[in-house]
Amino acid sequence: MDYNNIFPKILFSYLIKIYLKNILLVLLIFLFLIFLIDFIEIYRRASEKINFNNDNFISILMYLSLLKLPLTIKNILPISILISSVLTFIKWRQNNYFVIVRTIGISLKKTIFPPCILVLFMGLLSLFFLHPLANYCNYKYKSLENKFFGHKLEETISLSKNGIWIKKKTNDGFLIIKSENITKNKNVLNNVELFKFDNNNNFINKIIAHTASLQGNILLLKKGKKFYPQITSNFFDVYSIKLSNKFNTFNLNSEIAENMNLVDLYNYILLMKKLGVNYSNHLILLLKELLQPILIVSLILISAPLILKNNERKFPLTIMCLTILIGFVIYFLVDFMYVLGSMEKLNPYIAGIGPIGICFFIGCYLVSAFDEIKK
Numbered sequence: 001m002d003y004n005n006i007f008p009k010i011l012f013s014y015l016i017k018i019y020l021k022n023i024l025l026v027l028l029i030f031l032f033l034i035f036l037i038d039f040i041e042i043y044r045r046a047s048e049k050i051n052f053n054n055d056n057f058i059s060i061l062m063y064l065s066l067l068k069l070p071l072t073i074k075n076i077l078p079i080s081i082l083i084s085s086v087l088t089f090i091k092w093r094q095n096n097y098f099v100i101v102r103t104i105g106i107s108l109k110k111t112i113f114p115p116c117i118l119v120l121f122m123g124l125l126s127l128f129f130l131h132p133l134a135n136y137c138n139y140k141y142k143s144l145e146n147k148f149f150g151h152k153l154e155e156t157i158s159l160s161k162n163g164i165w166i167k168k169k170t171n172d173g174f175l176i177i178k179s180e181n182i183t184k185n186k187n188v189l190n191n192v193e194l195f196k197f198d199n200n201n202n203f204i205n206k207i208i209a210h211t212a213s214l215q216g217n218i219l220l221l222k223k224g225k226k227f228y229p230q231i232t233s234n235f236f237d238v239y240s241i242k243l244s245n246k247f248n249t250f251n252l253n254s255e256i257a258e259n260m261n262l263v264d265l266y267n268y269i270l271l272m273k274k275l276g277v278n279y280s281n282h283l284i285l286l287l288k289e290l291l292q293p294i295l296i297v298s299l300i301l302i303s304a305p306l307i308l309k310n311n312e313r314k315f316p317l318t319i320m321c322l323t324i325l326i327g328f329v330i331y332f333l334v335d336f337m338y339v340l341g342s343m344e345k346l347n348p349y350i351a352g353i354g355p356i357g358i359c360f361f362i363g364c365y366l367v368s369a370f371d372e373i374k375k
Helices: 009-047 057-067 069-094 097-103 113-149 262-275 280-308 317-342 348-374
Strands: 155-160 163-170 173-182 188-198 203-228 231-247
Touching: 009 057, 009 069, 009 097, 009 113, 057 069, 057 113, 069 097, 069 113, 069 280, 069 317, 113 280, 155 262, 163 188, 173 203, 173 262, 262 280, 280 317, 280 348, 317 348
Parallel strands: none
Antiparallel strands: 155 163, 163 173, 163 231, 173 188, 188 203, 203 231
């Protein structure tokens, strides 16, 4: 069997170089525009800070903008590959590259196999190398952002093997709350230990309770005991503490998912499940990151038949716009399903796997149907 007829190396290498060049070009254009927008926005925020008088003002802003680039690359990679795929396939059609390949008996499936392998490899590189780098840079950016532009938080949350830890602001100080777990509807903490402090960080007293719930700006404790230094402890059936702000539920979905590597994220999901905390957002994010290589391959499978079946030699603006629009709809659908899953309106596995799986099978069908028509 002559493998050069099945996969002509010289021709396919040339086509891959064109494709890779377009990917890098589109990616660089997007990066430059987004970097410029980020820098302007950070500059605007910095100019509004009265105490931001650092001598290295511009260099700090440049550094902050650069820290956002790895995450930006990771986020725009699918769209960049979609647009570069459209441009590449248009050039294939206009220069008769695809016609040459078809005349020697090579199907569309074999023709787009090298580009699919290329973007799959890029997706895996993004998953195993770019993702950790983006998480590290994003964590660094958040730390510096909080240092220069941050404000004091009213509520902080931490999860550990010992339970759930919550800090809440009161009118005369703050509370440190430790709970064994939380109910599914996120409004009742079980087996609570509460430590009360004043505004000068002085310890006031400790309270233990069977449950704790929120009613507006009131933290309601039931069936517990109050401990005071050098004073006899007091039992109570119901005890309330006024908070500085109103809360309907204990919002335990922290934002640290984007700052974790995949292994830590998986272990964190197991911890959240054990503590009864809603882990849908984290699970969907994990599935979305793992399946991103499949998503970008699906975009090629969908765009190739739509572009290459067009017989116009001139620049097919209509079909190009339609293909890019379809790609953006797919990307929007993935994010929309992600939001529904995060809000527990949809099963997290369906939200994380469903849209990408559907896109992949649609792409496979379009490619197969294209080859059947041409036979």
